[in-house]
């Protein structure tokens with residue numbers, strides 16, 4: 274069952290849409306669940322479907338289409354590396370390999386301490402700043418180099434947060 278907090282946020286979102294178009298709030302509803310729990314289970318999808326009066330399969334289709342939704346626990350800091358063409362041409366495979374070696378995990382895995390999870394994603398629409406990754410879907414870290422990755426991992430490991438745009442420039 275959706276928490277009271279998530280239900281309140283969905284109700285606020287629903288004010289933006291006609292009463293017979295509740296399914297329009299599905300992306301926001303999934304985000305609210307993920308913000309609260311860290312990821313979205315199939316039970317959560319079913320709860321969202323019931324709340325919005327739409328088929329569970331339709332919620333599943335949305336949740337699995339967009340890479341920002343996490344369908345399994347992915348650690349305190351989820352690093353999502355773009356591996357689409359432009360980023361590949363700028364070295365995203367090497368970037369990914371470097372992060373894997375630093376963290377000792379593979380794709381879709383979480384470090385033993387639960388601090389980091391690693392995922393890949395399709396184009397994030399920021400190809401000019403390739404290679405790049407996001408942290409928890411909130412911070413874009415662009416033009417990644419081993420040195421920059423080291424700084425990011427060190428800061429996050431120490432409990433710090435990345436400021437907006439902090440690792441977004443050369």
Ligand code: FES
Nearest residue numbers: 355357360396397
């Ligand atoms: S290909 Fe990576 S942001 Fe576009």
